[in-house]
Amino acid sequence: MLATLKKHIETNLPFLLNKKLLLATSGGLDSMVMAHLFKNLQFDIAIAHCNFQLRGVDSFKDQKFVQDFAEENEIPVNITQFDTQAFAADYKLSTQVAARDLRYNWFYELLEEEGYDYVLTAHHADDNLETFLINLSRGTGLEGLTGIPEENGSIVRPLLHFTRAEILEYAKENNITWREDASNASDKYLRNKIRHHVVPLLQEINPNFMEAFQKTQSYLQESAALVEDASIMVYQQVAKQEEDSITFDLNQLKKLPNYNAYLYQWLSEFGFTAWNDVYDLVDAVSGKQIFASNFRLLKNRDSLILSKILVEDEVGTYFIDKEQQEISIPIKITFKSVANPAFESNKIIFVDGDKLQYPLELKRWQKGDNFQPFGMGGKSKKLSKFFKDEKLSLLEKEQCWLLWSANTLVWITGLRQDERFKITENTTNILKIELE
Known part of the structure; x- marks a missing residue:
């Protein structure tokens, strides 16, 4: 031995x-x-x-x-x-x-x-x-x-x-x-x-049962390796991995024979056990979700989105004083006075700094919230309707932070500015706010 x-x-x-x-x-x-x-x-x-x-x-x-x-x-x-x-x-x-x-x-x-x-x-x-x-x-x-x-x-x-x-x-x-x-x-x-x-x-x-078992298990291990290789190849075609989530394209998934086996292979490590519920989610209505201990699987139109279950922020609301030029919690935002605006992306807005009332507040959205979308001439719109029009998933809505000034929405961060704080020809204090 x-x-x-x-x-x-x-x-x-x-x-x-x-x-x-x-x-x-x-x-x-x-x-x-x-x-x-x-x-x-x-x-x-x-x-x-x-x-x-x-x-x-x-x-x-x-x-x-x-x-x-x-x-x-x-x-x-x-x-x-x-x-x-x-x-x-x-x-x-x-x-x-x-x-x-x-x-x-x-x-x-x-x-x-x-x-x-x-x-x-x-x-x-x-x-x-x-x-x-x-x-x-x-x-x-x-x-x-x-x-x-x-x-x-x-x-x-x-x-x-x-x-x-x-x-x-x-x-x-x-x-x-x-x-x-x-x-x-x-x-x-x-x-x-x-x-x-x-x-x-x-x-x-069978007196040689142990020998037979070891041989059988060796074959099973080889089969498992083949399954793993196939799973990785198909995953690359069906799944899109992002920083906080994995999105599975259902149109691609449904082209596969026995696609439930792939779902099991991909999701079992995340703690899901109610497999019939997982499989039923493929054809469920948009918005339905199931949960494991630390993860959830969401049906969103033609996709399944896997993400960690968000822990509610103990603070809930984050306050920003006028002197602050940068915050890093819960997201990173910088504030800078500029002479002229240069519109580059949805991650940057320019506002009339004199219209802001401090402290500003950063918090999650709630049902009933509304704003006046930039470029719509002052018409009011509920955030729930805006999110629906933008085709945001439940996960994306939950991850969205809102910047407020005295109970008036300034910015749906990274998505849309409010009309009421836009700069005009009379603006003398232009503030650049950037989401990094």
Whole structure:
């Protein structure tokens, strides 16, 4: 196993060579074998152990076992303790999810603070199979069947190609000691039920089941790579990515066979789960939207617009004094007195500075707001009608800031100036206002 792992690293994980590695070590069979292997391969390693305080005195025995091992082998060790149950209760998480979040957050802190390059965990082929079966039992897409990734950023799982049986055999051959977790024998958790009852039955049906599974998963990973390549190519034809949003052209999308599969591929990473609602949005009326935790998908005429959910500004209204020549929050606007106007774009307006009353106010639009559009001879128009005529999406309307003077609209920033503040032949104080 040692020689096989050495060759696997040199061939498939060469980026681990000559790096500082942090080994996640629980004290169980898998992590103790991993520590033994990487020590014998003479890597620059340190150990990280989390005491989740979930098993009473046994949790502290695990901690001491790992600490003693590290000291005996002169390996640097990092140990922390978590009140996992309290954390789970505070954040309304299951104990397993809470432990995972605490563990990985701490690992990332150690990477940054102590200068380690990668965190290694001892997941193996049996873990991969169990994860596959769990996902399959719950219903999943292709990504849920491709298994635990061998590398995910700074997290690397170098034992994924070894089975639990191979790891156990290596431990016995090399007299490696480990701590048994009594909870592994319980069927309380779904993973244990699959490990104790489902996997043995599959191996009874086919003694070479693990080998067959690994081959199948390799094919699934190749298929996933093909899907990803196709998804990227089609995305470039259908999607337009802007600073704050992504717009999908429905006319182009509907030309594709099974376009729902592309939507799933593009949107799943943003937290959407109500897929029937997502698919129905394609033919929904303009203005309809659905939400994920932090994102929303809006139907706007012949497009779908993906954007982050805007957090309401705590301030709401931003005041601008007469002396200010520039503001940068919530948007960047400059104010400058000039001798002559030079109309360049909608991002610049020229107003009669003597007509302004300070402080000016910058705020979002509200229903009922109206103004006198520049160039329309003083006729009043509701902003809702103006936005509709300009074919602005709901997202664009929400992102729009209005500049006010004494409850009179001066400028729909970047779109239209109000007639009442325009310069005339009698203007002596020309103020240039520019949105950058």
